[in-house]
Amino acid sequence: MIELKNISKSFNTGTPNEAKVFDNLNLILNEGDFVTVIGGNGAGKSTLINIISGSISPDEGKVLLNNANITNMKEHQRAPYFGRVFQDPMVGTAADMTVLENLALAYGRGRPRSLFRWSYRKSDIQTFIDDLKTLDLGLEKRLYQKVGLLSGGQRQALTLLMATIRNKPTYARIKKDYVRFSSGDKKAAQNVINQTFIEAKNNFIKTKNIIKANNSLTKEEKKKMHAEAFATYDKTIRAFDVTKPVLLLDEHTAALDPKTAEKVLQITERIVTENNLTTVMITHNMKDAIRYGNRLIMLSQGQIIADVTGEEKQKLTIETLLKLFVTNSKNDILSDSTILGN
Ligand SMILES: Nc1ncnc2c1ncn2[C@@H]1O[C@H](COP(=O)(O)OP(=O)(O)O)[C@@H](O)[C@H]1O
Ligand SMILES: [Mg+2]
DSSP states (O other): OEEEEEEEEEESTTSTTOEEEEEEEEEEEOTTOEEEEEEOTTSSHHHHHHHHHTSSOOSEEEEEETTEEOTTSOHHHHGGGEEEEOSOTTTSSOTTSBHHHHHHHHHTTTSOOOTTTTOOOHHHHHHHHHHHHHHTSSGGGOTTSBGGGSOHHHHHHHHHHHHHOOOOOOHHHHHHHHHHTOSSOHHHHHHHHHHHHHHHHHHHHHHHHHHHHOTTSOHHHHHHHHHHHHHHHHHHHHTTOOOOOEEEEESTTTTSOHHHHHHHHHHHHHHHHHHTOOEEEEOSOHHHHHHSSSEEEEEETTEEEEEEEHHHHHTOOHHHHHHHHHHHOOSOOOOHHHHHOO
16 A cells, blocks of 8 residues: 655755645555545656655655655665556666676666675576566567567556566565554564464474485485475465565556557566556546556646546546546646547
């Protein structure tokens, strides 16, 4: 869950160019919400996403992620919890690096700083191939090609993947985040997680010893049972991993031709739904804003002038959306492409 509380933000404060983007903005994004954001030019859509991701800090107010106050957390510290895709396909990927190296770089996000953050284990490659196959663009056959050779659509799809895959966090990290993002008493949470981890480990050791002592088993059988026991242990611990990346998309299909945009949107929807990711998708296209997600927010001059969810959202049409805009907006102008589609 993400909460924006009493957010105010101005640019160029105290100069003739002062622009007050938000004045006491409040917004709650629930876990698993797929929110489309629409609004005129300069309404504050990108600033909203920038404040969530930490690339811009608010002048006033708080940003909470799963109950933790992250307002003062630097952008790179927040990186493990957010995945971003921008409009420009050149931004999200490194052109001079191969598909594999780009994925490895993303996979290393939140890893301790190391000189070779893009280095990968052989065992990671199969994971990357499986991930790439889901895009259905044939990229799994182009692992060793430079990303600069890909089309804009392929690069955006790859960026999406990179924004959502994540290196398996260490047990220590799972523990730390469990406490950081717990809603209640931190001490109680710390006790729960400590206890659970100890029990899981003890169970694993116990099983391991039983297997070891069982002389009727062959070496192969022992190996297999040991692996199963470890998998159970690992699963128990990972069930406490409360961090899933929140996906932030800033007009990520706007630079693509309509057909490619459509394909990237479908990939987006599949990734979001399959992983139940909390997602904010800015779009200039009303049709897409209506078609995708479970919630639609309309921004005008930094204010939320419509917030439509569930069944009501499903029933939206471009006509009703336009009417809402005309009735509630603060004089901003929608671009033709917003009204007419791409
Ligand atoms: N880094 C910045 N410096 C100065 N003004 C900015 C900056 N970022 C955004 N703005 C201003 O804030 C307003 C909202 O911008 P933005 O969030 O990018 O709008 P949108 O994405 O809805 O088009 C605009 O008036 C814009 O000029
Ligand atoms: Mg913008």
